[in-house]
Amino acid sequence: MSLRDRVAVGAFRAGWRFARAVPEDLAVTASRHAADALARRGGPRVEQLRRNLARARPDAAPAELDVLVRDGLRSYARYWLDAFRLPAWTRERTVGAARFERGQDLRAALADGRGAVAFLGHLGNWDHAAAWSATELAPVVTVAERLRPEQVYAEFLAFRRSLGVEVLPLGDPASFGTLLRRLRAGAFVPLLADRDLTGAGVEVDFLAGRVRMAQGPATLAxxxxxPLFPIGLFHEVRQGRRVLVLDVADRVPAPARRPGEGPREHRRRAVAEMTQACADALAEVVVAHPDEWHVLQPVFAPVVPPPPGR
Structure with a gap:
């Protein structure tokens, strides 16, 4: 293992131990201070977050964006803190700290054994959402990007298995077939799809820009x-309790085949239209809760200026 990999593994394990060993109130305060320090220091990823969040708040003044970036980093730090502590949560806390909204059709599909697919963005706390779903809905199967170094990836797999979630490697040719089998057996397959990590994504309109999003949810459906459902994840604080909201949007229907349209053309159009519908639902949640959209990477296609004279 290289020195860089050893440092990454050590930092991950130190964060894991710190989050679990320190009293929660103190850990929350420490995570907030760390986020604020990162916001003040800036850097490429912080600036990228600022550019992404400006899409959700195009009329925000610089000072407003400063606050939004700070709040976004606080939210992201809290995501990691809660993720590290999740395996130690009781079932009562996992369930009690979440609220399921507008999910009757999703719950009915899973109760009937039909399986269901969810389109998620990097919002709120998707690990908590998966743990809640594995407890309250159906067996959960998803895919995840292979992290480097490999030891960190292996520990993340073990962590998510401890939450009751089966994780398949993104990009492995066998993963798609496994997802098909699990769906047909009645599993719930939530997929983080607001970033295309394969190069085979679908280009959609999103927050007044063009973004490539993963085609996996629509393709599986x-x-x-x-059935395919977009789900928004965000937190609310009511009566002093911080609760993760799983807000299930309307099912995204598969468009009918047009006269004279071949199977391949229909599939391509259907995937594009269904992914666009999911992107539209995601955009509503991001606009309403921009600080909970944890994307610090470039996602929007660059704007190419027109040639001179046009």
């Missing part, structure tokens, strides 16, 4: 007939 079409291949199996399982």
């Amino acid at each position: 079409l291949a199996t007939g399982a």
Whole structure:
């Protein structure tokens, strides 16, 4: 293992131990101070977050964006803190600190054994959402990017298995077939899809820009007939309690085949239209809760100026 990899593994393990060993109130305060320090220091990823969040708040003044970036980093730090502590949460806390909204159709599909697919963005705390779903809905199967170094990836797999979630490697040719089998057996397959990590994504309109999003959710729904639901994740504080909201949007229907349209053309159009519908639902949540959209990487296609004279 290289020195860089050893440092990454050590930092991950130190964060894991700190989050679990320190009293929660103190850990929350420490995570907030760390986020504020990062916001003040800036850097490429902080500036990228600022550019991304400006899409959700295009009319915000610089000072407003400063606050939004700070709040976004605080939210992201809290995500990591809660993720590290999740395996030690009781079932009562995992369930009690979440609220399921507008999810009757999703729950009914899973209760009938039909399986279901969810389109998620990097919002709120998707690990908590998966743990809640594994407890309250159905077996959860998803995919995840292979992290480097490999030892960190292996520990993340073990962590998510401890939450009751089966994780398949993104990009592995066998993963798609496994997802098909799990769906047909009645599993719930939530997929983080607001970033295309494969190069085979669908270009959609999103927050007045063009973004490539993963085609996996729509492709799986079409291949199996399982219903596809966009789900927004965000936190609310009511009566002093911080609660993760899983807000299930309307099912995204598969468009009918047009006269004279071949199967391949229909599939391509259906994937594009279904992914766009999911992107539209995601955009509503990001606009309402921009500080909970944890994307510090470039996602928007660059704007190419027109040639001179046009």
